[in-house]
Amino acid sequence: MPQHDDDGRPTSERHVPVLKERCVSLLAPGVEAARSSGRAPIVVDATLGMGGHSEAILERFSDVTLVGIDRDEQALALSGERLAPFGGRARLVHAVYDEIAAVLAELGLEGADGVLMDLGVSSLQLDERERGFAYSYDAPLDMRMDTSRGHTAADVVNTYTVEDLTRIIRAWGEEKFAGRIARRIVEARASKPFESTGQLVDVIRAAVPAAAAKTGGHPAKRTFQALRIEVNEELDVLERAVPAAIGALRLGGRIVVMSYHSLEDRIVKTALQSRARSSAPPGFPVELEEHKPELKIVTRGTEVPTAEEIEENPRAASARLRAAERIKVRSTR
Template identity: 75%
Template sequence: MTGDRPTGERHVPVLRDRCVSLLAPSVAAAEAAGRRAVVVDATLGMGGHAEAMLQRFPDAHLVGVDRDTEALGLAGERLAPYAARTDLVHAVYDELPEVLEDLGIDGVDGVLFDLGVSSLQLDERDRGFAYSYDAPLDMRMDTSRGITAAEVVNTYGEDDLLRIIRTWGEEKFAGRIASAIVRGRETGPFRTTSQLVDVIRGVVPAAAARTGGHPAKRTFQALRIEVNEELTVLERAVPAAIASALIGGRVVAMSYHSLEDRIVKSAFTAGTKSSAPVGFPVELEEHKPYLRSLTRGTEAPTAAEIEENPRAASAKLRAVERIKAGPVDRMTI
């Protein structure tokens, strides 16, 4: 367990200042137009980014969304001084349109995604996200619903295990690991992370572990993604966020592995390029881009930020601004 340290000491937000700065112009534009800006932290976690936004934007209203009830509780304590201008909602981030509708909000000026597993989930040992210490094989971000990692490793067929470990974990030894899991559960079900780690260690060559990090890293990533349907949710969530943004609103997304970044990039690129057919003589208004990119490719944390927070090392930041209506508004989210 992480103990009783204040949430602010337990959680160092990744690229905090850059994220807030990217959202600042849209908040300023809303205030210049005489209305209260609304910003969304779609992955609230322990509230570090949300707190920074509330401090930087003293007149803005913040909607915080998280599927993890424990995180919502901790974030609520951290953000208590700003309770009058916050709404914290238990939901998954692809449910943003429904969340905003329930709150009576027609559109927002900024949306922030900080994807992947949170610091809280990694640090709380009984959640089973980390391979570095023993815990029940759970890995659910919302412990009130859904299947656990134990159910996946104990009930999925070998072909399905191979598929998710290879696809979601990008693990080149997926075949060996899937076979070892199936053999291992013949003597009894997997219940803890250490049981699974031991089986993986037994089939991943030592040389691969020396160069590619912990041998269980990619398998644990794959199981976490499968349990929480992370990539399926993200494929719905990014277009939903874009559709929820007002003209001039911004969407900022931080991803931590190539699978997440690929989905974010695809959704952003679709809106920043003309949709006119090749060779079409005139670009009609309906073909013009509806997003403007705010970053050149991806931005990464500085060396100083990584030193302060090693978990930031793999972060990739992308951001866009909504510049007109677009096809995303007509999508069924």
């Protein structure tokens, strides 16, 4: 039976995985490395979502055990139905993706041969109106990826100071009118607390100059991004998650990461490149074993979707893909 979500469409139709074939191909050498070492391959989909990438991985590699992690319980339920035909080969866990090491340990697994991260907000979260991620229609101002815990976007806009709102809108949204927007938010909430996305969009529209709105896309786009990042602590989690994923990789394993804005991509690039360089002091005559790089970068810069992929799935347009292979494991002594 096809898996359906709340809008009546099968999950497989609603969710078009970004760069699916490329992601699977990049993970393949890690799977082969495990096989060559006589191990059963383990791949972690650290941002499971609706399971499109995981389904492709399980279909391509008949001997892979897939560990799917997501903080969104609704996503886990939908992907669980989608991946049910694979039985025990799909092991799904409610967790945040910086908890990779703990998840693997809890499942009795010693490491991973591939880790996939598809960052940002999922199609499910964007499409579910009551989640409040989208500025295109009125909904409760929530934005939590895990609706079972944490503060909401309404909590942020109703309680943060002008200074704190300015800081997050400027830093996380890269919004040049951050100060104006923050002041308008604080002025507006004095008469009526924010409860819906529509209220917030109206205030942002009034704060952003009309000329800027004509050329810079929807005036609320960057502020909504900033609030989502703040509510879910996305960049803090990512700062921890990439090193955690690298640490979980077995020799020959691959990490594949897709990001959707410059803040994410910068964190991923820095984490991968720092492990792909020798740690020998400048001018050191001999590179000792402990100085050798842990990773080999296997993509040239960032890879992007083709025009055909973007036409099929417009949300893929901003995707940037990076990947690396574990070529050395740190000594535990």
